[in-house]
Every structure is written in C-alpha cells, then in structure tokens.
Amino acid sequence: MIKFRYSPKDNRFYLRFHYSKTFFSIAKSIPKGFFHSVDNDNAWSYPNDPNIIKQVLNAFAVHDIRILPREIPKQCEILGDFFKATRERNFSFRTTKTYYSHIFQLLVFTEKLPVNVKTSDLDKYLDHLVTDRGVKAASVRSARQAFIFYFREVRQQFTQLKFPRMMVGSKLPEVLSAEETKSIFNALPNRKHKMLLLISYSSGLRVSEVIHLKITDIDLKRNMIRVGQGKGKKDRYTILATSLVEELKEYLKVREYNLLLRQSYNEVRANPWLFPGSGNRPLHIRTAEAIFTNAAKKANIGKKVSFHSLRHAFATHLLELGTDLRMIQTLLGHASVRTTQIYTKVARSRLENIVSPLDRISAAKENIKLLPENKN
CATH class of the missing domain: 3.30.1410 (Gtp Cyclohydrolase I Feedback Regulatory Protein; Chain: K)
Structure with missing residues (x-):
C-alpha cells in the first residue's frame, strides 16, 4: 500500500x-x-x-x-471537477455545500482519491453512517444523491450506480394553533423581531427567504411579496396580510432611524435588506432562529417547534379556512402538490367534519331505543 x-x-x-x-x-x-x-x-x-x-x-x-x-x-483541487460541475449546473450554495460534505467525508473514510473509490466503498460508508453514526434516513438519502451526481453523472465512474429504495418514516409536523401563534408574536417587545416572525407567518416564508427579503420585494399597493430565488432557485409571489401593512410602514421608519444611528445616510440608502444584520449584510439565519426559539419559550409553547413551524402554520391555517390546495402550493413554492398534501393530514377542520363510524352506530342504537315496544 x-x-x-x-x-x-x-x-x-x-x-x-x-x-x-x-x-x-x-x-x-x-x-x-x-x-x-x-x-x-x-x-x-x-x-x-x-x-x-x-x-x-x-x-x-x-x-x-x-x-x-x-x-x-x-x-x-482533489474535488475540482465537482465544483466545476456544480457551477455549470448552477447549483445553489446550500446544495453544493451539502454534496461536497458527503463526498469529502467519503474520501476521509476511505483515505482515497476519487478515482480510487469503488462501489463497495460507497456501500461501506453508507453502512457506517447508519450503524456507527446513527444518522437519519434523510441524511443517508442526501449522501446517496451526492454520490450518484458525482460518481455517475460527473466522473462517469460508475455509469450504472443505483441504490435500493429506502423506506422513510413519515412524520407529521406539530402545528401551532392560531392562539399559540398569536402568543408567540405577543411575546416579542422588539419591533424588528416581531415583524420578522409576522411576515414569515403572513406569507409562509422559509427562514432563509425572510432574512433575504429586500425592501423592493414588498409591494404595499398589491399586498404582495416577491420571493427571489427561493428553494430550487425559483422566483415566486406570495401574499402579505392587509392587517400588517400599516405596522410594516411604521417598522420601515424605525428601521431607517436605527440604521442612521450607526451608519451614514448614504450607507442606509444603499442597505437593501428589510431585516438588516451587521454591516451591509442581512440578518443571520441563526439569529432569526434564536429569535423564534426565545419567543416560543416566553409564550410557554410546549410543542416541539422551530422557525419553520410558522410556515407549517400558514399552510395549515389556510387549508382550514378553505383555501384551495393548489393555491397553497403556489404560495409555498412547492414543485409538487404531493409535498403540500401533508397539510391535509394535520388540518383540524378536515378532521372535525369526519364522523366516526362508532358515533353512527351509537346514534342508531339510540334511535332503536326510542321506538315503541311491540306488545304482540
């Protein structure tokens, strides 16, 4: 060796x-x-x-x-061909980072250059992820996708590379009720923090989407928000609550005032972010997540929730109000309606209208008792 x-x-x-x-x-x-x-x-x-x-x-x-x-x-550049391929295919930064991590960890595990990797190495590494590291099925599936992309599509090293289908458990999200959602908003005295969560719930935005909103993305005349290059690098429009318009206008005044305390007027004008962070950058994603976590804790929310729960609540509450599933799919930016259909399983109104067969039998028994006895 x-x-x-x-x-x-x-x-x-x-x-x-x-x-x-x-x-x-x-x-x-x-x-x-x-x-x-x-x-x-x-x-x-x-x-x-x-x-x-x-x-x-x-x-x-x-x-x-x-x-x-x-x-x-x-x-x-032992993975130079990988980065060249992701640039040519215009992969998002997150996808590139995730795939690179899987491939690099494989090389660390095998101590090999990509050209020396064998299909048996892939199997051993994936088995190591499950048995030794206990990673979730979603991570294993992501690693498989990275290996197929790199070794089959880019390097054409294993032209027939396939993996057996995985049985992945289906978990339903814990959905915040309207009352719980409102209590989270009320737990935030900071206007900027409160607006961050309000807009995310109002429009069904992912945390990465809401922190990258620019002032020019807000259309106050049409009550619309433009989401630029969301997941899958797709632009879309979503709704802005009418009840939020005046509060948003007030926030924009406070935002400008706070920025002027530490930046020049020209710097403030050049800052495009609706929720600015340090320097000329948007609010950091970890900061946004911490804001939600602290608000949920103050509101005494016992459910296992995260920032993404606001997006789940948006979709579920719309469905409970009778909004068409296809329209919700459009607002959320889902590529397939099958992804949106998960909310039909957690929408309370859909379940409340279903009568258990036991109740029908019980009702039938009560009707039988009310019938007069046959004396003959």
Missing part, C-alpha cells in the same frame, strides 16, 4: 511504500524529492508545495495511493 502523509515537524509530505522498482522510479522523477532510509523505514519526502503534491497524487493515483484528505492543500 502507498501512503502519503504530512509531517508538521519539517513541513514535508512523506511517501511510503514497499520497495518496488516502478514506484521508486516514479518517486525519483518528481522534482524536489528526497530519499530517506532510516532503520529500514524507506520513504521519499517532498516540500509542502501544492504543485509538487499535485504531481505526486497524479503520478500515484493509478496505484491506489492512500491519503488523509484534510492534509492535502486546497490548491490541489
């Missing part, structure tokens, strides 16, 4: 292998290499230079070299 390891003592990479005339010849041909022979420990060392390291990796890739990916300089 060929091993390539970094030594922080002298800031050099060491290439070790059982003696082979072929390997020795290749190692010797790479510039700036130095041969070490101490106590039967033979190795070639190379400076911590990305160009040299890249030459070593390329030369020994066909011989199944073993590496520690975290040691390899980023300039070597």
Whole structure:
C-alpha cells in the first residue's frame, strides 16, 4: 500500500511504500524529492508545495495511493471537477455545500482519491453512517444523491450506480394553533423581531427567504411579496396580510432611524435588506432562529417547534379556512402538490367534519331505543 502523509515537524509530505522498482522510479522523477532510509523505514519526502503534491497524487493515483484528505492543500483541487460541475449546473450554495460534505467525508473514510473509490466503498460508508453514526434516513438519502451526481453523472465512474429504495418514516409536523401563534408574536417587545416572525407567518416564508427579503420585494399597493430565488432557485409571489401593512410602514421608519444611528445616510440608502444584520449584510439565519426559539419559550409553547413551524402554520391555517390546495402550493413554492398534501393530514377542520363510524352506530342504537315496544 502507498501512503502519503504530512509531517508538521519539517513541513514535508512523506511517501511510503514497499520497495518496488516502478514506484521508486516514479518517486525519483518528481522534482524536489528526497530519499530517506532510516532503520529500514524507506520513504521519499517532498516540500509542502501544492504543485509538487499535485504531481505526486497524479503520478500515484493509478496505484491506489492512500491519503488523509484534510492534509492535502486546497490548491490541489482533489474535488475540482465537482465544483466545476456544480457551477455549470448552477447549483445553489446550500446544495453544493451539502454534496461536497458527503463526498469529502467519503474520501476521509476511505483515505482515497476519487478515482480510487469503488462501489463497495460507497456501500461501506453508507453502512457506517447508519450503524456507527446513527444518522437519519434523510441524511443517508442526501449522501446517496451526492454520490450518484458525482460518481455517475460527473466522473462517469460508475455509469450504472443505483441504490435500493429506502423506506422513510413519515412524520407529521406539530402545528401551532392560531392562539399559540398569536402568543408567540405577543411575546416579542422588539419591533424588528416581531415583524420578522409576522411576515414569515403572513406569507409562509422559509427562514432563509425572510432574512433575504429586500425592501423592493414588498409591494404595499398589491399586498404582495416577491420571493427571489427561493428553494430550487425559483422566483415566486406570495401574499402579505392587509392587517400588517400599516405596522410594516411604521417598522420601515424605525428601521431607517436605527440604521442612521450607526451608519451614514448614504450607507442606509444603499442597505437593501428589510431585516438588516451587521454591516451591509442581512440578518443571520441563526439569529432569526434564536429569535423564534426565545419567543416560543416566553409564550410557554410546549410543542416541539422551530422557525419553520410558522410556515407549517400558514399552510395549515389556510387549508382550514378553505383555501384551495393548489393555491397553497403556489404560495409555498412547492414543485409538487404531493409535498403540500401533508397539510391535509394535520388540518383540524378536515378532521372535525369526519364522523366516526362508532358515533353512527351509537346514534342508531339510540334511535332503536326510542321506538315503541311491540306488545304482540
């Protein structure tokens, strides 16, 4: 086995292998290499230079070299083809980051370059995720998608790569009632924080969508909100509650005043974000989630909820009010109505109108008792 390891003592990479005339010849041909022979420990060392390291990796890739990916300089671009493919396909930052994480962790697990990975390595790694790390089915499915994309579509290394269908448990979201939702809003004295949650519920926005809203996305004349490049990189329009318009106008005045306390007038005018964070950036997603968590705690909400629960509540409450499912799908930006159909399972009004067959039998018994007895 060929091993390539970094030594922080002298800031050099060491290439070790059982003696082979072929390997020795290749190692010797790479510039700036130095041969070490101490106590039967033979190795070639190379400076911590990305160009040299890249030459070593390329030369020994066909011989199944073993590496520690975290040691390899980023300039070597061992996953350069992956990033090129995601740019060409215009993948979102989140998808790229998720796929990269799965693929990189696979390389860490196998200690291999992508070209040396085998389908058996994929199976072992996925099994490791389930049995050793106990990751959720959704994460395993995400890893599978990343491997299919990279090894089948990009590298065409495994052209027939498929995985057996996973049985994934279906969990219904815990839905906030109208009263619980209102109590969360009332628990927030800060106008900016309250408006953040109000707009998310009013329009059914994801947390990433609401923090990236710009002032120009709000159409106060039509009571509409434009969601730019939402999930799946799709633009859409959703509703803005009429009852929120005046309060939103007041918030915009307070927003400008607060920004002027720490920025110049020109800087405030150049800040496009409806919910500004530090500098000229939008509010951080973790800050938004913390705002909701603290508000739910103050409101004594016993259910297991998160910021996304406001979006669940928006859809469920609309359905309970009789809004067409297809229209809710459009407002939420779901690609398929099947995703939206989950709310039919939690909408209270749909369930309340269903009469249990036991109640019908019980009612029938009561009617029988009311009939006069037959004396004959």
